[in-house]
Amino acid sequence: MTVMSYRQAINETLRAEMHRDDRVFLIGEEIGVFEGSYKITAGLLAEFGERRVRDTPISEEGFTGAAIGAAMLGLRPVVELMTINFSLLALDQIVNHAAKIHGMFGGQRSVPMVIRTPGGGGQQLGATHSQNVELYYAFVPGLKVVAPSNPADAKALLLAAIRDDDPVLFLENLALYNTKGDVPDDDVPAEIGRAAVTRAGSDITVIGYSRMASLGLAVAEELAAREGIDAEVLDLRSLRPLDRETIVRSVRKTHAAVVLEDDWLTYGIGAEIAATISDGAFDQLDAPVRRVAMAEVPLPYAKSLESAALPSAGDVETAIRQTLAAVGRLR
Numbered sequence: 001m002t003v004m005s006y007r008q009a010i011n012e013t014l015r016a017e018m019h020r021d022d023r024v025f026l027i028g029e030e031i032g033v034f035e036g037s038y039k040i041t042a043g044l045l046a047e048f049g050e051r052r053v054r055d056t057p058i059s060e061e062g063f064t065g066a067a068i069g070a071a072m073l074g075l076r077p078v079v080e081l082m083t084i085n086f087s088l089l090a091l092d093q094i095v096n097h098a099a100k101i102h103g104m105f106g107g108q109r110s111v112p113m114v115i116r117t118p119g120g121g122g123q124q125l126g127a128t129h130s131q132n133v134e135l136y137y138a139f140v141p142g143l144k145v146v147a148p149s150n151p152a153d154a155k156a157l158l159l160a161a162i163r164d165d166d167p168v169l170f171l172e173n174l175a176l177y178n179t180k181g182d183v184p185d186d187d188v189p190a191e192i193g194r195a196a197v198t199r200a201g202s203d204i205t206v207i208g209y210s211r212m213a214s215l216g217l218a219v220a221e222e223l224a225a226r227e228g229i230d231a232e233v234l235d236l237r238s239l240r241p242l243d244r245e246t247i248v249r250s251v252r253k254t255h256a257a258v259v260l261e262d263d264w265l266t267y268g269i270g271a272e273i274a275a276t277i278s279d280g281a282f283d284q285l286d287a288p289v290r291r292v293a294m295a296e297v298p299l300p301y302a303k304s305l306e307s308a309a310l311p312s313a314g315d316v317e318t319a320i321r322q323t324l325a326a327v328g329r330l331r
Helices: 006-020 044-048 060-072 084-098 134-138 151-163 211-227 244-254 269-284 303-309 313-326
Strands: 002-005 024-028 053-055 076-080 114-119 144-146 168-173 180-183 196-199 204-208 231-235 238-240 257-264 290-294
Touching: 002 006, 006 024, 006 044, 006 151, 006 180, 024 060, 044 053, 060 076, 060 084, 084 114, 084 134, 114 151, 134 144, 134 168, 134 238, 134 269, 144 151, 151 168, 151 180, 196 211, 204 211, 204 244, 204 313, 211 231, 211 257, 211 313, 231 244, 244 257, 244 269, 257 269, 257 313, 269 290, 290 313
Parallel strands: 024 053, 024 076, 076 114, 114 168, 144 168, 204 231, 204 257, 257 290
Antiparallel strands: 002 180, 144 238, 196 231
């Protein structure tokens, strides 16, 4: 094991995969000379040259489309979109082409590409630069969507994404880049579509992904140490495919659930998880599933308002307490 940051885990995984497979190349805005807006690609241009670290114009639709063509011809591009907000400019290429080519070509062509992109609020970047719109992509058959919450999963899921023969949207959260953790020294990829139980428990299931999986775990550990509340925490890791089996198994065990997401509540991923619980564990539920999400507003720029709009540790703790109180299990 090596302790490293989330940012470093992604950087070193990209480097290792470029050494392992010369079909892997990087393409995106400012990823070469400038080394990326968030320095994920630091040092890679100097090491691999312009042929494999391709700076592009500000044209998300254009370079995403170029990457799709390269993938169809046998290369394995890793696209960096500066933020997930800008992925909307490439929506046609991602949804109507990358996701559908394998099916529309009768399986004769695959699109083995990764689209890396950060999102999330809390950085005072304004409403159009602080969104989490992963729901748009998790909705689409033909895409895989992963969202690691820690450095170890960032490495393992990126390995899996680069080696996968389908297009994979790799979601990063800006608030996670500087977080640190133990990262295995091997190069074993994760299984896309498999959630992780990051804390076993018996009182309630807390379900999240990306930043909210980390926040949920921190709150669960605090409640356990302070009050003996024994929450089980699930980190989804993958939004498509979704590990419904692990979700249902956990809720059947604890009989209560709180779902966390770093986006708007209405029509959100949390609604899909709640429906999954209703389908698979309705008779085992002792209380309705509670959901924690951000305020239904374009995210404000002002720090105080931005903080108030984003889901917090206090919001998570309140939801856990309300759910346990509803079933008479609050100690």
